[in-house]
Amino acid sequence: MKNLLLSLFLSISALFPARAADFATTMMEATFKFFDPDSTSTCFLVKRAEPDAAFYLVTTAHTVERTKGENAILVLREPKPDGSYERHDHTIKIRDKDQPLWVRHAKEDVAVLRLGDALPVAVPAISVTDFAKEEDLATAGVHICSPLFVLTYPQRFEANGAGFPVARQGIFASPPLLPVKTHPTFLADFTTFAGDSGGPVFIEGKGTRPLVAGIVLAQHHHEDKIHSEYEERVIRHPLGMGTVLHAGYVLETLEQAATAAQKK
Structure with missing residues (x-):
C-alpha cells in the first residue's frame, strides 16, 4: 500500500515543474x-490579505505616465509539466480613455494598478507581509555596504525567451x-x-521569503559638456548607481489602490 501511494505521488509530481524553495526564486x-x-x-x-483576491501591479509612476494609449503589455509565464515555460x-x-486606472503616490514616484480581471495563466505574487517596514530593516541590521539583490529588464533585455527577469547583486551605496x-x-x-x-x-x-527593501526609481550619470569651434556635444558617463524608494x-500606495477600488 505504501509503495502504491508513493508511486501515485511521484506520478502526480511529475506533472508539475520543480521549483526551488528560496527567497530569490520567490521574488523572481x-x-x-x-x-x-x-x-x-x-x-x-x-497580493493583499483575504478577502481581496485581486493582483496589484507595482511599478514606477513615470513608467505608466509615459505609456501611451489605453493598454500596455504584461509578459506572463506559464509553467509546463516538463519544466519549461510558455x-x-x-x-x-491602464487607462479608460484619458483617465488613469492606476493610483499614484502623492509625493513619490510609485504607482499601483489593481488588476480586477482574471489573468490568463496562474501566476505567483508576493504578499504585503514581504515588504520591509522600518522595524524590519532595523532588525535585519541593514547598513551601508550590506548586500542587496535586484530583478529587472535592463534595456528590454530578458533572461530567456520565456520572459524571466535578470538578477543582479549590489550593495547599499548609502x-x-x-x-x-x-x-x-x-x-x-x-x-x-x-x-x-x-x-x-x-x-x-525569513524562511523562503524575500524582504523587499524598495523599488528602483532611476539611474545616475555624470555629464561632460564638450565645446569646440565646430561642435557641441554631451557625453554621459554612467555612475553605476540607482536610486531606490x-x-x-509602496505599501502606502497599495492601500490607496485598494481603498479606491472599494469606493467604486
Whole structure:
C-alpha cells in the first residue's frame, strides 16, 4: 500500500515543474516585464490579505505616465509539466480613455494598478507581509555596504525567451536611513540601465521569503559638456548607481489602490 501511494505521488509530481524553495526564486516568480512600443520597465505582482483576491501591479509612476494609449503589455509565464515555460504577452488596460486606472503616490514616484480581471495563466505574487517596514530593516541590521539583490529588464533585455527577469547583486551605496518620511530613498550600487525602473530591490527574509527593501526609481550619470569651434556635444558617463524608494511608500500606495477600488 505504501509503495502504491508513493508511486501515485511521484506520478502526480511529475506533472508539475520543480521549483526551488528560496527567497530569490520567490521574488523572481512575481517579477514581470511591463511595456508598450515606446517604453519598457519592470513590475512585480502583490497580493493583499483575504478577502481581496485581486493582483496589484507595482511599478514606477513615470513608467505608466509615459505609456501611451489605453493598454500596455504584461509578459506572463506559464509553467509546463516538463519544466519549461510558455510566454504570454498579456494586454492589460491602464487607462479608460484619458483617465488613469492606476493610483499614484502623492509625493513619490510609485504607482499601483489593481488588476480586477482574471489573468490568463496562474501566476505567483508576493504578499504585503514581504515588504520591509522600518522595524524590519532595523532588525535585519541593514547598513551601508550590506548586500542587496535586484530583478529587472535592463534595456528590454530578458533572461530567456520565456520572459524571466535578470538578477543582479549590489550593495547599499548609502545607508537606508530612517525614518523613511525624512529619508524616502537610498542609493544602490549596481550597473543600471533604462528598463530597471520598477524592479524590486530585496534581501533575504525569513524562511523562503524575500524582504523587499524598495523599488528602483532611476539611474545616475555624470555629464561632460564638450565645446569646440565646430561642435557641441554631451557625453554621459554612467555612475553605476540607482536610486531606490523605500518599500513603505509602496505599501502606502497599495492601500490607496485598494481603498479606491472599494469606493467604486
